[in-house]
Amino acid sequence: MTKTAIITGAGNGIGRATVIHLIGEGWRVAALDKDGEALDEIAAxxxxxxxxxxxxxxxxEDAVKSAFKAIADWADNAALLVxxxxxxxxxxxxxxxxxxxKWQGWIDASLTAAFLCSRAALPLLRAHANAADEASAIVxxxxxxxxxxxxxxxxxxxxKGGLAALTHCMAVSLGPQIRVNAIAPGWIETGPWQKEANRAQPDHSAKAEKQHPVGRIGKPQDIxxxxxxLAGPASGFVTGQQLAIDGGMTRKMIYVS
Incomplete structure:
Protein backbone atom coordinates (compact mmCIF):
# COMPACT_ATOMS: atom_id res chain seq x y z
CA MET A 1 0.00 0.00 0.00
CA THR A 2 1.37 3.40 -0.99
CA LYS A 3 1.62 5.67 2.02
CA THR A 4 0.84 9.38 2.11
CA ALA A 5 2.88 11.98 3.99
CA ILE A 6 2.06 15.62 4.73
CA ILE A 7 5.08 17.93 4.99
CA THR A 8 4.93 21.57 6.04
CA GLY A 9 7.66 24.06 5.25
CA ALA A 10 8.22 21.86 2.22
CA GLY A 11 9.50 24.43 -0.25
CA ASN A 12 13.11 24.80 0.81
CA GLY A 13 15.86 23.26 2.89
CA ILE A 14 15.02 20.32 5.12
CA GLY A 15 11.41 20.25 3.93
CA ARG A 16 12.39 20.09 0.27
CA ALA A 17 14.91 17.32 0.92
CA THR A 18 12.32 15.34 2.86
CA VAL A 19 9.74 15.62 0.08
CA ILE A 20 12.25 14.37 -2.49
CA HIS A 21 13.53 11.58 -0.26
CA LEU A 22 10.08 10.21 0.61
CA ILE A 23 8.87 10.32 -2.98
CA GLY A 24 12.04 8.46 -3.93
CA GLU A 25 11.04 5.83 -1.37
CA GLY A 26 7.62 5.45 -3.01
CA TRP A 27 5.51 7.74 -0.81
CA ARG A 28 2.86 10.18 -1.99
CA VAL A 29 3.46 13.61 -0.46
CA ALA A 30 1.28 16.65 0.20
CA ALA A 31 3.75 19.55 0.36
CA LEU A 32 2.66 22.78 2.09
CA ASP A 33 4.50 26.10 2.23
CA LYS A 34 3.99 29.87 2.08
CA ASP A 35 6.48 30.01 -0.81
CA GLY A 36 4.49 29.10 -3.89
CA GLU A 37 7.46 29.67 -6.18
CA ALA A 38 9.48 27.05 -4.32
CA LEU A 39 6.60 24.58 -4.44
CA ASP A 40 6.21 25.12 -8.19
CA GLU A 41 9.90 24.26 -8.68
CA ILE A 42 9.49 21.03 -6.74
CA ALA A 43 6.34 20.10 -8.64
CA ALA A 44 8.11 20.58 -11.97
CA GLU A 61 -6.38 28.76 11.07
CA ASP A 62 -8.48 29.31 7.94
CA ALA A 63 -5.50 28.63 5.69
CA VAL A 64 -4.84 25.34 7.47
CA LYS A 65 -8.49 24.32 7.10
CA SER A 66 -8.36 25.00 3.36
CA ALA A 67 -5.10 23.11 2.95
CA PHE A 68 -6.34 20.02 4.76
CA LYS A 69 -9.61 20.01 2.88
CA ALA A 70 -7.57 19.80 -0.33
CA ILE A 71 -5.45 17.02 1.15
CA ALA A 72 -8.53 15.05 2.26
CA ASP A 73 -9.92 15.35 -1.28
CA TRP A 74 -6.63 13.96 -2.63
CA ALA A 75 -5.99 11.18 -0.09
CA ASP A 76 -8.33 9.38 2.28
CA ASN A 77 -5.63 8.82 4.91
CA ALA A 78 -2.09 9.82 5.85
CA ALA A 79 0.63 7.80 7.57
CA LEU A 80 2.88 10.75 8.40
CA LEU A 81 2.76 14.44 9.26
CA VAL A 82 6.04 16.37 9.35
CA LYS A 102 8.07 39.88 15.42
CA TRP A 103 7.96 37.61 18.49
CA GLN A 104 4.56 36.29 17.42
CA GLY A 105 5.88 35.65 13.93
CA TRP A 106 8.33 33.03 15.22
CA ILE A 107 5.74 31.46 17.49
CA ASP A 108 3.05 31.24 14.83
CA ALA A 109 5.29 29.97 12.02
CA SER A 110 6.51 27.02 14.05
CA LEU A 111 4.55 26.27 17.23
CA THR A 112 1.08 27.51 16.28
CA ALA A 113 1.39 25.97 12.82
CA ALA A 114 2.32 22.61 14.34
CA PHE A 115 -0.72 22.73 16.63
CA LEU A 116 -3.10 23.68 13.82
CA CYS A 117 -1.72 21.14 11.34
CA SER A 118 -1.58 18.31 13.88
CA ARG A 119 -5.17 18.95 14.89
CA ALA A 120 -6.30 19.09 11.25
CA ALA A 121 -4.36 15.94 10.35
CA LEU A 122 -5.84 13.72 13.08
CA PRO A 123 -8.71 12.26 11.00
CA LEU A 124 -6.31 11.30 8.20
CA LEU A 125 -3.70 9.87 10.58
CA ARG A 126 -6.29 7.85 12.48
CA ALA A 127 -7.78 6.60 9.22
CA HIS A 128 -4.39 5.20 8.22
CA ALA A 129 -3.88 3.58 11.62
CA ASN A 130 -7.27 1.89 11.36
CA ALA A 131 -6.82 0.78 7.75
CA ALA A 132 -3.24 -0.46 8.06
CA ASP A 133 -3.40 -1.73 11.62
CA GLU A 134 -0.22 0.19 12.44
CA ALA A 135 0.48 3.49 14.14
CA SER A 136 0.72 6.65 12.10
CA ALA A 137 3.49 9.15 12.90
CA ILE A 138 3.98 12.83 13.55
CA VAL A 139 7.53 14.17 13.36
CA LYS A 160 11.30 25.33 19.18
CA GLY A 161 11.28 24.67 22.93
CA GLY A 162 7.50 24.81 22.93
CA LEU A 163 7.40 22.41 20.01
CA ALA A 164 9.63 19.97 21.92
CA ALA A 165 7.17 20.04 24.84
CA LEU A 166 4.20 19.71 22.50
CA THR A 167 5.88 16.58 21.11
CA HIS A 168 5.83 14.61 24.34
CA CYS A 169 2.38 15.90 25.27
CA MET A 170 0.94 14.72 21.95
CA ALA A 171 2.78 11.40 22.25
CA VAL A 172 1.11 10.50 25.54
CA SER A 173 -2.24 11.89 24.38
CA LEU A 174 -2.51 10.42 20.87
CA GLY A 175 -1.00 6.97 21.35
CA PRO A 176 -1.21 4.16 20.55
CA GLN A 177 -2.71 5.08 17.17
CA ILE A 178 -0.23 7.89 16.55
CA ARG A 179 3.43 8.02 17.55
CA VAL A 180 4.87 11.52 17.97
CA ASN A 181 8.58 12.33 17.96
CA ALA A 182 10.82 15.30 17.27
CA ILE A 183 14.08 15.81 15.43
CA ALA A 184 16.36 18.59 16.66
CA PRO A 185 18.73 19.51 13.83
CA GLY A 186 22.01 21.21 14.57
CA TRP A 187 23.99 23.05 11.89
CA ILE A 188 22.42 21.85 8.64
CA GLU A 189 23.67 23.48 5.43
CA THR A 190 20.55 24.17 3.38
CA GLY A 191 22.02 26.50 0.73
CA PRO A 192 21.92 23.96 -2.12
CA TRP A 193 18.34 23.02 -1.16
CA GLN A 194 16.79 26.48 -1.57
CA LYS A 195 14.66 27.53 -4.52
CA GLU A 196 16.72 28.58 -7.52
CA ALA A 197 16.57 32.31 -6.78
CA ASN A 198 18.12 31.81 -3.33
CA ARG A 199 20.33 28.79 -3.97
CA ALA A 200 23.91 28.96 -2.75
CA GLN A 201 26.85 26.59 -2.60
CA PRO A 202 28.55 26.47 0.80
CA ASP A 203 32.21 27.30 1.34
CA HIS A 204 32.86 26.25 4.92
CA SER A 205 36.25 26.37 6.55
CA ALA A 206 38.00 23.22 7.71
CA LYS A 207 37.69 24.57 11.26
CA ALA A 208 33.90 24.80 10.91
CA GLU A 209 33.73 21.22 9.69
CA LYS A 210 36.11 19.83 12.32
CA GLN A 211 34.31 21.40 15.28
CA HIS A 212 31.69 18.69 14.75
CA PRO A 213 32.72 15.36 16.31
CA VAL A 214 31.66 13.57 13.09
CA GLY A 215 33.95 15.87 11.10
CA ARG A 216 31.43 17.66 8.89
CA ILE A 217 28.45 20.00 8.81
CA GLY A 218 25.02 18.42 8.42
CA LYS A 219 23.03 17.99 5.22
CA PRO A 220 19.26 18.10 4.74
CA GLN A 221 19.40 14.46 3.66
CA ASP A 222 20.55 13.57 7.19
CA ILE A 223 17.24 14.86 8.53
CA LEU A 230 10.70 7.63 12.55
CA ALA A 231 7.79 7.06 10.15
CA GLY A 232 8.53 3.40 9.64
CA PRO A 233 8.06 0.14 11.53
CA ALA A 234 11.70 0.01 12.70
CA SER A 235 10.88 2.83 15.15
CA GLY A 236 7.60 1.29 16.29
CA PHE A 237 8.64 1.37 19.98
CA VAL A 238 9.77 5.02 19.83
CA THR A 239 7.46 7.87 20.83
CA GLY A 240 7.71 11.10 22.79
CA GLN A 241 11.41 11.49 22.00
CA GLN A 242 13.54 14.32 20.64
CA LEU A 243 16.44 13.08 18.52
CA ALA A 244 19.34 15.53 18.17
CA ILE A 245 20.96 15.25 14.75
CA ASP A 246 23.85 17.63 15.12
CA GLY A 247 27.07 15.76 14.44
CA GLY A 248 27.62 15.51 18.18
CA MET A 249 27.85 19.26 18.81
CA THR A 250 25.50 19.30 21.80
CA ARG A 251 27.81 16.74 23.47
CA LYS A 252 31.03 18.68 22.86
CA MET A 253 32.48 20.99 25.48
CA ILE A 254 34.02 24.09 23.85
CA TYR A 255 36.44 26.39 25.67
CA VAL A 256 37.73 29.78 24.57
CA SER A 257 41.54 29.72 24.63
Whole structure:
Protein backbone atom coordinates (compact mmCIF):
# COMPACT_ATOMS: atom_id res chain seq x y z
CA MET A 1 0.00 0.00 0.00
CA THR A 2 1.37 3.40 -0.99
CA LYS A 3 1.62 5.67 2.02
CA THR A 4 0.84 9.38 2.11
CA ALA A 5 2.88 11.98 3.99
CA ILE A 6 2.06 15.62 4.73
CA ILE A 7 5.08 17.93 4.99
CA THR A 8 4.93 21.57 6.04
CA GLY A 9 7.66 24.06 5.25
CA ALA A 10 8.22 21.86 2.22
CA GLY A 11 9.50 24.43 -0.25
CA ASN A 12 13.11 24.80 0.81
CA GLY A 13 15.86 23.26 2.89
CA ILE A 14 15.02 20.32 5.12
CA GLY A 15 11.41 20.25 3.93
CA ARG A 16 12.39 20.09 0.27
CA ALA A 17 14.91 17.32 0.92
CA THR A 18 12.32 15.34 2.86
CA VAL A 19 9.74 15.62 0.08
CA ILE A 20 12.25 14.37 -2.49
CA HIS A 21 13.53 11.58 -0.26
CA LEU A 22 10.08 10.21 0.61
CA ILE A 23 8.87 10.32 -2.98
CA GLY A 24 12.04 8.46 -3.93
CA GLU A 25 11.04 5.83 -1.37
CA GLY A 26 7.62 5.45 -3.01
CA TRP A 27 5.51 7.74 -0.81
CA ARG A 28 2.86 10.18 -1.99
CA VAL A 29 3.46 13.61 -0.46
CA ALA A 30 1.28 16.65 0.20
CA ALA A 31 3.75 19.55 0.36
CA LEU A 32 2.66 22.78 2.09
CA ASP A 33 4.50 26.10 2.23
CA LYS A 34 3.99 29.87 2.08
CA ASP A 35 6.48 30.01 -0.81
CA GLY A 36 4.49 29.10 -3.89
CA GLU A 37 7.46 29.67 -6.18
CA ALA A 38 9.48 27.05 -4.32
CA LEU A 39 6.60 24.58 -4.44
CA ASP A 40 6.21 25.12 -8.19
CA GLU A 41 9.90 24.26 -8.68
CA ILE A 42 9.49 21.03 -6.74
CA ALA A 43 6.34 20.10 -8.64
CA ALA A 44 8.11 20.58 -11.97
CA UNK A 45 10.72 17.96 -11.07
CA UNK A 46 8.63 15.24 -9.43
CA UNK A 47 5.90 12.80 -10.59
CA UNK A 48 2.53 14.55 -10.61
CA UNK A 49 0.70 11.50 -9.32
CA UNK A 50 2.88 11.39 -6.20
CA UNK A 51 2.79 15.05 -5.23
CA UNK A 52 0.18 17.58 -4.14
CA UNK A 53 1.33 21.14 -3.45
CA UNK A 54 -0.63 23.78 -1.56
CA UNK A 55 0.45 27.35 -0.81
CA UNK A 56 -0.64 28.54 2.62
CA UNK A 57 0.41 30.48 5.71
CA UNK A 58 0.11 27.64 8.22
CA UNK A 59 0.04 29.96 11.21
CA UNK A 60 -3.46 31.01 10.14
CA GLU A 61 -6.38 28.76 11.07
CA ASP A 62 -8.48 29.31 7.94
CA ALA A 63 -5.50 28.63 5.69
CA VAL A 64 -4.84 25.34 7.47
CA LYS A 65 -8.49 24.32 7.10
CA SER A 66 -8.36 25.00 3.36
CA ALA A 67 -5.10 23.11 2.95
CA PHE A 68 -6.34 20.02 4.76
CA LYS A 69 -9.61 20.01 2.88
CA ALA A 70 -7.57 19.80 -0.33
CA ILE A 71 -5.45 17.02 1.15
CA ALA A 72 -8.53 15.05 2.26
CA ASP A 73 -9.92 15.35 -1.28
CA TRP A 74 -6.63 13.96 -2.63
CA ALA A 75 -5.99 11.18 -0.09
CA ASP A 76 -8.33 9.38 2.28
CA ASN A 77 -5.63 8.82 4.91
CA ALA A 78 -2.09 9.82 5.85
CA ALA A 79 0.63 7.80 7.57
CA LEU A 80 2.88 10.75 8.40
CA LEU A 81 2.76 14.44 9.26
CA VAL A 82 6.04 16.37 9.35
CA UNK A 83 5.72 19.73 11.10
CA UNK A 84 8.68 21.56 9.61
CA UNK A 85 7.34 25.07 8.98
CA UNK A 86 9.09 27.96 10.66
CA UNK A 87 11.20 31.08 10.20
CA UNK A 88 14.73 29.95 9.36
CA UNK A 89 16.45 33.12 10.60
CA UNK A 90 16.72 32.84 14.40
CA UNK A 91 18.28 36.18 15.32
CA UNK A 92 15.95 38.81 16.77
CA UNK A 93 18.34 41.45 18.07
CA UNK A 94 18.27 42.82 21.62
CA UNK A 95 15.31 41.83 23.78
CA UNK A 96 14.41 45.45 24.51
CA UNK A 97 13.96 46.08 20.77
CA UNK A 98 11.92 42.93 20.00
CA UNK A 99 8.35 43.85 19.07
CA UNK A 100 5.37 41.67 19.88
CA UNK A 101 4.60 41.25 16.18
CA LYS A 102 8.07 39.88 15.42
CA TRP A 103 7.96 37.61 18.49
CA GLN A 104 4.56 36.29 17.42
CA GLY A 105 5.88 35.65 13.93
CA TRP A 106 8.33 33.03 15.22
CA ILE A 107 5.74 31.46 17.49
CA ASP A 108 3.05 31.24 14.83
CA ALA A 109 5.29 29.97 12.02
CA SER A 110 6.51 27.02 14.05
CA LEU A 111 4.55 26.27 17.23
CA THR A 112 1.08 27.51 16.28
CA ALA A 113 1.39 25.97 12.82
CA ALA A 114 2.32 22.61 14.34
CA PHE A 115 -0.72 22.73 16.63
CA LEU A 116 -3.10 23.68 13.82
CA CYS A 117 -1.72 21.14 11.34
CA SER A 118 -1.58 18.31 13.88
CA ARG A 119 -5.17 18.95 14.89
CA ALA A 120 -6.30 19.09 11.25
CA ALA A 121 -4.36 15.94 10.35
CA LEU A 122 -5.84 13.72 13.08
CA PRO A 123 -8.71 12.26 11.00
CA LEU A 124 -6.31 11.30 8.20
CA LEU A 125 -3.70 9.87 10.58
CA ARG A 126 -6.29 7.85 12.48
CA ALA A 127 -7.78 6.60 9.22
CA HIS A 128 -4.39 5.20 8.22
CA ALA A 129 -3.88 3.58 11.62
CA ASN A 130 -7.27 1.89 11.36
CA ALA A 131 -6.82 0.78 7.75
CA ALA A 132 -3.24 -0.46 8.06
CA ASP A 133 -3.40 -1.73 11.62
CA GLU A 134 -0.22 0.19 12.44
CA ALA A 135 0.48 3.49 14.14
CA SER A 136 0.72 6.65 12.10
CA ALA A 137 3.49 9.15 12.90
CA ILE A 138 3.98 12.83 13.55
CA VAL A 139 7.53 14.17 13.36
CA UNK A 140 8.13 17.70 14.65
CA UNK A 141 11.26 19.48 13.44
CA UNK A 142 12.57 21.40 16.43
CA UNK A 143 16.19 22.54 16.83
CA UNK A 144 19.16 22.09 19.10
CA UNK A 145 18.21 25.63 20.16
CA UNK A 146 15.35 23.99 22.06
CA UNK A 147 17.98 22.88 24.60
CA UNK A 148 20.79 25.46 24.15
CA UNK A 149 20.92 29.01 22.84
CA UNK A 150 22.85 31.65 20.98
CA UNK A 151 22.32 35.24 22.15
CA UNK A 152 19.28 37.16 20.92
CA UNK A 153 17.28 34.23 19.49
CA UNK A 154 14.30 34.62 21.84
CA UNK A 155 11.34 33.90 19.57
CA UNK A 156 13.01 31.09 17.67
CA UNK A 157 14.24 29.34 20.81
CA UNK A 158 10.87 29.71 22.54
CA UNK A 159 9.00 28.34 19.51
CA LYS A 160 11.30 25.33 19.18
CA GLY A 161 11.28 24.67 22.93
CA GLY A 162 7.50 24.81 22.93
CA LEU A 163 7.40 22.41 20.01
CA ALA A 164 9.63 19.97 21.92
CA ALA A 165 7.17 20.04 24.84
CA LEU A 166 4.20 19.71 22.50
CA THR A 167 5.88 16.58 21.11
CA HIS A 168 5.83 14.61 24.34
CA CYS A 169 2.38 15.90 25.27
CA MET A 170 0.94 14.72 21.95
CA ALA A 171 2.78 11.40 22.25
CA VAL A 172 1.11 10.50 25.54
CA SER A 173 -2.24 11.89 24.38
CA LEU A 174 -2.51 10.42 20.87
CA GLY A 175 -1.00 6.97 21.35
CA PRO A 176 -1.21 4.16 20.55
CA GLN A 177 -2.71 5.08 17.17
CA ILE A 178 -0.23 7.89 16.55
CA ARG A 179 3.43 8.02 17.55
CA VAL A 180 4.87 11.52 17.97
CA ASN A 181 8.58 12.33 17.96
CA ALA A 182 10.82 15.30 17.27
CA ILE A 183 14.08 15.81 15.43
CA ALA A 184 16.36 18.59 16.66
CA PRO A 185 18.73 19.51 13.83
CA GLY A 186 22.01 21.21 14.57
CA TRP A 187 23.99 23.05 11.89
CA ILE A 188 22.42 21.85 8.64
CA GLU A 189 23.67 23.48 5.43
CA THR A 190 20.55 24.17 3.38
CA GLY A 191 22.02 26.50 0.73
CA PRO A 192 21.92 23.96 -2.12
CA TRP A 193 18.34 23.02 -1.16
CA GLN A 194 16.79 26.48 -1.57
CA LYS A 195 14.66 27.53 -4.52
CA GLU A 196 16.72 28.58 -7.52
CA ALA A 197 16.57 32.31 -6.78
CA ASN A 198 18.12 31.81 -3.33
CA ARG A 199 20.33 28.79 -3.97
CA ALA A 200 23.91 28.96 -2.75
CA GLN A 201 26.85 26.59 -2.60
CA PRO A 202 28.55 26.47 0.80
CA ASP A 203 32.21 27.30 1.34
CA HIS A 204 32.86 26.25 4.92
CA SER A 205 36.25 26.37 6.55
CA ALA A 206 38.00 23.22 7.71
CA LYS A 207 37.69 24.57 11.26
CA ALA A 208 33.90 24.80 10.91
CA GLU A 209 33.73 21.22 9.69
CA LYS A 210 36.11 19.83 12.32
CA GLN A 211 34.31 21.40 15.28
CA HIS A 212 31.69 18.69 14.75
CA PRO A 213 32.72 15.36 16.31
CA VAL A 214 31.66 13.57 13.09
CA GLY A 215 33.95 15.87 11.10
CA ARG A 216 31.43 17.66 8.89
CA ILE A 217 28.45 20.00 8.81
CA GLY A 218 25.02 18.42 8.42
CA LYS A 219 23.03 17.99 5.22
CA PRO A 220 19.26 18.10 4.74
CA GLN A 221 19.40 14.46 3.66
CA ASP A 222 20.55 13.57 7.19
CA ILE A 223 17.24 14.86 8.53
CA UNK A 224 15.14 13.40 5.71
CA UNK A 225 16.48 9.91 6.35
CA UNK A 226 15.77 10.23 10.07
CA UNK A 227 12.20 11.32 9.30
CA UNK A 228 11.74 8.21 7.16
CA UNK A 229 13.02 6.02 10.00
CA LEU A 230 10.70 7.63 12.55
CA ALA A 231 7.79 7.06 10.15
CA GLY A 232 8.53 3.40 9.64
CA PRO A 233 8.06 0.14 11.53
CA ALA A 234 11.70 0.01 12.70
CA SER A 235 10.88 2.83 15.15
CA GLY A 236 7.60 1.29 16.29
CA PHE A 237 8.64 1.37 19.98
CA VAL A 238 9.77 5.02 19.83
CA THR A 239 7.46 7.87 20.83
CA GLY A 240 7.71 11.10 22.79
CA GLN A 241 11.41 11.49 22.00
CA GLN A 242 13.54 14.32 20.64
CA LEU A 243 16.44 13.08 18.52
CA ALA A 244 19.34 15.53 18.17
CA ILE A 245 20.96 15.25 14.75
CA ASP A 246 23.85 17.63 15.12
CA GLY A 247 27.07 15.76 14.44
CA GLY A 248 27.62 15.51 18.18
CA MET A 249 27.85 19.26 18.81
CA THR A 250 25.50 19.30 21.80
CA ARG A 251 27.81 16.74 23.47
CA LYS A 252 31.03 18.68 22.86
CA MET A 253 32.48 20.99 25.48
CA ILE A 254 34.02 24.09 23.85
CA TYR A 255 36.44 26.39 25.67
CA VAL A 256 37.73 29.78 24.57
CA SER A 257 41.54 29.72 24.63
Missing amino acids: SLPADQLLTFTADLGE NNSGIAQPHAGPLEDLTLD NITSTRAIQSEPDTFGYAAA AEAVAW
